[in-house]
Amino acid sequence: MDIAVLIKFVPDLVEELEIGASGAALDRTFLRLIPNEQDDHALEQALLLKERHGGTVTVLTLDTGDVDETLFTAVAKGADRVIKITGDFGEGINNHAAVTVLDTALKNISFDLILTGTQAVDDLDGSIGPLLAARLGLPYVGYVTGVTSADGKIVARKEYPGGLIAEMEVRLPAVLGIQAAEKPPRYVVTSLIMQAMKTAQIEETEAGAVEVRGAAGVARMSRPEATTHAELIEGDADQVADALVTLFKERGLLS
């Protein structure tokens, strides 16, 4: 089975997020972008399927910044091809525009299955997986936490609230949105990534025209205005521990 994996770069939420001068988008000057975590799970699921059934894994990403290390890491983990789609993505592009770019890039790639994260942390206009599936005319199942394959079909384990799973039989080719791979994403040692940097080739392809339609515009961005805020307990760990013991006692939680 030949699998294409799509990786989106998203703001690192650990860092402070600043809103730009327009007041309607993030300030990208110092914005640190990292690969979307669920996309890393999509890559892991693809590698697990390759180990079980053979085939190839091709990773595609839009060149929105420092993407090379992520692509070389994918090679070190076992990806066969890594492709960087270049274009003018300076201020970031929304998901509707991104899928038009991915659609073009995928025309030159043979695949039975496309895997990507169920969603990305900065999605506002739908998610890459279902939008791309609709554009390509392929079936889509999201919130997937495991995939098995037999007889040209796959069975996706789809997650519902409370940990309930629905098994869905999906005809190929198809797109799946991965919530979590069957196993935590594998770790590769730096030496293997260094080796990939020396030996592997990142293929580059031009994005071509970017169609922008279908997303609702953003008029204003802000930080959430909370109606309530936690009462903060000051002090070091020891003082906080004392305060919490007092609080728990008052609430009758220690009896």
Added chain:
Amino acid sequence: MSQDVWVVVETLRGEVLDITYTLLAAGRVLADGLGSKLTALLLGHNAEGWANTLGAADSVIYVDHAALADFTPDAYRKTIAGVIKEPTPRIVLFGHTSMGMDVACGVSLDLDAPLVTSCQTVRVKDGQPWYVSLTCGGKIVAEGEMPGPTCAVTMIPGGYKPEAGRAAMSGAPPVTKTQPPTALDDLRVGFKGYIEPPAGDVDIAKAPLLVSVGRGMQQQDHLKLAEELAAVLGGSVSASRPIVDQGWLPSSRLVGKSGKTVKPRLYLALGISGAPEHAEGMRDAELIVAVNTDEKAPIYDIAHFGAAVDVLALLPALTEKIKAAKGRGA
């Protein structure tokens, strides 16, 4: 084109899911603001009776077919897009959920309707429908107009209590029963069956006190500090998504969107940022205490008390002090 608002109902194994009532509450705000009607779109098989609980809508369109008995993205998308087509409503609301997100993108493209996702509240502003969406793990609010002529919207819980959408306006709404407008054969996604969640070692929904761990715990080894605290408190350890995805705890311990909804007497959130997916599973706990070094973490907007100290430094101290306090017969 009309000014009407439609809600796509979500059901699972004979039950209407809570997100539906949240959508109906939001839909009511929009329909009342636009002076239009609210329609609930229910798909299923022999499921007409469920329409009785959708009284917040002015009417229900019920599509019955054997292939709609259990959700599949293919059959549901085809049916929803087909039914909505004529006449096209102003707004279609979906849950930002496992079912809703599987179909909302496809339906929006089928209808050539702009799409906005993960909205928490909606309103009508100067005669135009307006969305307020939560993005970047709940750290950023994005808002704007819902463009016409038809706009597809997905909503997360938290903005409207399901009770608000459960209230019947005037008893059961009128139901129009219909067939799928397009043939539901040659489907590419088939439903095979359900797999029950593994019987957990602990039912966290029943635990009176929860010590809940998130990414801030950094390493699997550190989880034993939380286990020790839970043991002296007489509670259990639960977790947010990254901990379960790393395989550090079983999925039976997951709190939030795809896990359990919990309402313990104490919810101690350790190194949890409080993304909307997590918040929806724990915001109704009696007492929420958050410990997170990021003072801007959204968890502090839900918690009653918080401390921006290192979880790993706090845990041993807190465990010892509680042990001592209990030892004194506190």
